[in-house]
Amino acid sequence: NLVSLQRLQLFENLLTGPLPTSLGKLIGLGELSLFSNRISGEIPSSIGNLTQLQSLYMTNMSLEGTIPPSLGNCSKLLHLYIGPSKLNGTIPREIMQIKTLLVLALGGNLLTGSLPNDIGRLENLIAVNVADNKLSGQLPQTLGNCLSMEGLYLQGNHFDGAIPDIRRLVDVTGIDLSNNNLSGSIPEYLANFPKLRLLNLSNNNFEGRVPTEGNFQNATLVSVFGNKDLCGGIKELKLKACLTQAPPVKTKQSSHVKKVAIGVSVSI
Numbered sequence: 001n002l003v004s005l006q007r008l009q010l011f012e013n014l015l016t017g018p019l020p021t022s023l024g025k026l027i028g029l030g031e032l033s034l035f036s037n038r039i040s041g042e043i044p045s046s047i048g049n050l051t052q053l054q055s056l057y058m059t060n061m062s063l064e065g066t067i068p069p070s071l072g073n074c075s076k077l078l079h080l081y082i083g084p085s086k087l088n089g090t091i092p093r094e095i096m097q098i099k100t101l102l103v104l105a106l107g108g109n110l111l112t113g114s115l116p117n118d119i120g121r122l123e124n125l126i127a128v129n130v131a132d133n134k135l136s137g138q139l140p141q142t143l144g145n146c147l148s149m150e151g152l153y154l155q156g157n158h159f160d161g162a163i164p165d166i167r168r169l170v171d172v173t174g175i176d177l178s179n180n181n182l183s184g185s186i187p188e189y190l191a192n193f194p195k196l197r198l199l200n201l202s203n204n205n206f207e208g209r210v211p212t213e214g215n216f217q218n219a220t221l222v223s224v225f226g227n228k229d230l231c232g233g234i235k236e237l238k239l240k241a242c243l244t245q246a247p248p249v250k251t252k253q254s255s256h257v258k259k260v261a262i263g264v265s266v267s268i
Helices: 021-025 045-049 069-073 093-097 117-121 141-145 188-192 252-267
Strands: 007-009 031-033 038-041 055-058 079-082 103-105 127-129 136-138 151-153 158-161 174-176 181-184 198-200 205-210 229-232
Touching: 021 045, 045 069, 069 093, 093 117, 117 141
Parallel strands: 007 031, 031 055, 055 079, 079 103, 103 127, 127 151, 136 158, 151 174, 158 181, 174 198, 181 205, 205 229
Antiparallel strands: none
């Protein structure tokens, strides 16, 4: 009944049981912090009534079921942290309507499906973490529209296809795409990100030559192991050498045969 309550912090306790549906009555709530408890069950759809909510922290809990699409009604949300937990189902597209969102952290769950293409609408997004789920499909090209992005953590899923064009994300400091099924070549523009401190592309299916310029000169910044078809790079990466296709060698014999053939054709 505390409809004027603005902040509810119950984190790091031993609370058990499900989240009450009546939580949706706290319509003035701006922060809800429940992380590191033993709360279980589903997230009630009534959470979508909290239209003033700016920060939602539900990490290190035992939540089950799906993420309610009604979260999309929380149009002032800045920080969304849900997981690690046992949530399944897909990432609701409705979340991608929250244009104020700065952090989207759904890592360590059992989420399936793809990363919604509408993520490109979140122009203020600073960090996205959907690591260690069961997400699949190709990474959306619209990621390149998230120009405020600083951290992109998509590791430990089943994403495939090539890295989308994210060359405009020049403020990014960390990119982790490891332990997926990504393929194709490593984009050379990644060498030029001025603030990059982590680039983990290990355990994928990338192929071709690893750049040696810029960020790729720092073996403590870049990790590419577990991609059997990569070659080149600086020696600290311990990759195989790239095979260069040599031009065909002209032998004396082939030259002689050519001259004979020309002579025959002229005489004819």
